[in-house]
Amino acid sequence: MSVLRIVVADDHALMRRGLKTMLESHPGWEICGEAHTGTEAVAKVRELQPNVAILDIGMPEMDGLEAARQIRQTSPKTEILVLSMHYSDQLIREILEAGIRGYVVKSDSDRDLVLAVEALANHKPFFTPHATELMLTNLGTSPTAFAGGGQTLKDRLTTREREIIRLISEGNSSKEVATTLGISVKTADTHRANIMRKLQVHTVSDLVRYALRNQIIEP
Amino acid sequence: MNLDGDPAPARERTLRVLIADDHEAVRRGLRSAVWGAGWEVCGEATNGREAIDKVQELDPDVVILDVSMPVMGGLEAAPEILKTSPKIRVVAFTMHESQQIRNEMAKIGVHGLAVKSAPLANLLDTIKSVLPKERKD
Numbered sequence: 001m002s003v004l005r006i007v008v009a010d011d012h013a014l015m016r017r018g019l020k021t022m023l024e025s026h027p028g029w030e031i032c033g034e035a036h037t038g039t040e041a042v043a044k045v046r047e048l049q050p051n052v053a054i055l056d057i058g059m060p061e062m063d064g065l066e067a068a069r070q071i072r073q074t075s076p077k078t079e080i081l082v083l084s085m086h087y088s089d090q091l092i093r094e095i096l097e098a099g100i101r102g103y104v105v106k107s108d109s110d111r112d113l114v115l116a117v118e119a120l121a122n123h124k125p126f127f128t129p130h131a132t133e134l135m136l137t138n139l140g141t142s143p144t145a146f147a148g149g150g151q152t153l154k155d156r157l158t159t160r161e162r163e164i165i166r167l168i169s170e171g172n173s174s175k176e177v178a179t180t181l182g183i184s185v186k187t188a189d190t191h192r193a194n195i196m197r198k199l200q201v202h203t204v205s206d207l208v209r210y211a212l213r214n215q216i217i218e219p
Numbered sequence: 220m221n222l223d224g225d226p227a228p229a230r231e232r233t234l235r236v237l238i239a240d241d242h243e244a245v246r247r248g249l250r251s252a253v254w255g256a257g258w259e260v261c262g263e264a265t266n267g268r269e270a271i272d273k274v275q276e277l278d279p280d281v282v283i284l285d286v287s288m289p290v291m292g293g294l295e296a297a298p299e300i301l302k303t304s305p306k307i308r309v310v311a312f313t314m315h316e317s318q319q320i321r322n323e324m325a326k327i328g329v330h331g332l333a334v335k336s337a338p339l340a341n342l343l344d345t346i347k348s349v350l351p352k353e354r355k356d
Contacts, residue, residue, distance in 0.1 A: 013339050017255075018248030083244065106244035218314050 004121050005032040007048060009041035009067065010056035010083070015106075019054060022110055023117065038062025042070045045078055052120050057084040057091065057215050066159045068098050079120035084215050089134050091214055096135070101125035157198060162216055164191045168204060169211035234354065235261040236346070237277060239270035239293065240285040240312065245335065249283060249312075252339050256346075265289075267296030274300050274307060280354070281346055283333070286313040286320060294320070297327050308349040312342075 008019045008031055020031045033048045035041040039061045045053050053071055055064035062070075068080045081102035082095055095103050102116045102125060112128055119126035127135065157165070160181075167177045178188040201207055211217045236258050238249045250260050262277045264270040266288045274282055282300060284293030297309050310331040311324055324332060330349035333342040 012248070012336055014248035014252065014335060014342070015244050016248075017251050017339060018244055018246075021251040022247050085242070106242040109243055110247065 002028070004029045004052065004117070005048065005050040006030065006117065007033040007035065007041065007044050007050045007053045007078075009035040009038070009044070009054065009059065009064070011036045011059045012056075015056065015083075019113075022113070026114060026117075029117070038064060038067035041067045042074065045071050045075045049075055050078055052079050052081060052117055054081045054083060054117075057082060058218060061163075062159055063162055063216070065094055065098055065100075066162070068095075068100050072099050079123065081116050081120055081126070085218060086215070087130055087134060088213055088215065089137070092131060092134050094214075103127055103131050105130075157195065161191055161195050161198070164188065165195060165207060165211050166216050168192065169208045169217045234258040234281065234346075234350070235277070235279045237262045237264065237270065237273055237279040237282040239264035239267065239273075239282065239288065239296070241265050241288045242285075245285070248339075249342075252342060256343050258346075267291030267293055270296050271299050271303075274304050278304065279307065281308045281310060281349070283310045283312050283346075284329075286311050294323050294327060294329070297324075297329050301328055308346075308351075310345055310349060 006023060006029060008016050008023075010016050010019070013036075016034050016036070020034070023029050024031055032050055033044040035044045036059070038055070038059045041053065041055055041059070042062070055067055057064040059067070064082055068082060071078055071080060079102065080100045081104065082100050084091060084103070084105050086105055086107070092103065102120045104112050104116050108128055116126040163181070164177055167180060172180065174185050174188045174192060178185045181188070195207070196202065199207070199210055201210060208217075236253050238246055238253070238260060240246050240249065246263050253260050261279050262273045264273045267284070268291045270282060270284060270293075284297060286293045293311055297311070300307060300309060308331070309329045310333055311320065311329050312333050312335060313320060314335050316332065316334050321332065331345040333345040
């Protein structure tokens with residue numbers, strides 16, 4: 001029997017430990033690597049070429065979505081399963097747009113997680129009934145939903161912009177954002193203005209709501 | 220006498236822990252960490268209401284309560300748990316530590332606070348630190 005090799009990426013040691021214990025209890029499955037940031041996940045997957053990469057959405061430095069996009073480029077044979085705190089239709093759109101074929105939330109059962117890994121190991125997609133229902137609802141309301149919900153590529157947030165949203169939503173000023181990221185205040189302000197324009201929001205409260213809804217920050 | 224009032228010396232009995240968190244992934248991690256420390260997970264709950272019921276049913280030594288859960292959060296459940304099971308040790312479990320949570324914990328009488336993003340050793344140290352002297356083995 002060939003071994004199914006899995007890389008697990010989550011910034012919380014507790015989550016990684018739980019995933020490792022549960023998945024390794026499955027005969028023939030091995031956690032061949034762990035990562036705690038998106039950047040590290042991309043590097044580990046490139047180095048280890050696992051069958052499946054399990055990526056948390058909300059990781060520092062680079063979130064799970066961007067890590068998935070990069071993994072798809074650098075390690076196209078690795079199937080990707082994304083984990084998030086709760087279901088979000090916006091997130092499902094972005095997940096599908098990134099070419100990710102597996103999605104479970106952290107409140108889903110162990111059984112769902114095992115089924116997801118089994119499906120992906122066989123190069124088949126896996127979405128829970130709840131996720132599928134959200135997709136179908138989206139399709140019903142917007143035929144272009146899976147092409148990015150009407151959002152053009154130009155308007156898609158960059159990794160740096162998502163990082164800035166996280167910092168602003170955590171209460172940091174432009175000066176603090178600039179210091180953290182090693183950029184000038186003017187650049188931080190420009191990013192901020194671009195983010196507001198792309199998301200069509202006008203206040204920091206709107207931005208925080210967006211960040212919570214899309215799991216850029218945790219409640 | 221140990222915590223259950225049994226005549227056997229307390230340190231001969233495994234520490235029994237109830238875990239309450241609405242996320243399966245968190246409970247999975249907690250289960251693994253508690254087992255890894257040589258303790259027993261005697262039950263699980265997915266909200267504060269369920270935690271209150273399980274404490275009464277299972278009489279654990281320690282309950283780990285997620286602060287933010289649906290139906291009833293950990294800090295809402297803690298007063299009732301402490302009222303009905305005064306010997307139990309309560310550890311609040313949260314994504315983000317804040318002075319507001321610490322103040323509320325102190326008011327309620329919650330024994331310890333562990334942060335989900337901290338290394339696992341911190342959680343286990345927190346559990347050990349809240350145990351009565353005779354259980355700190």
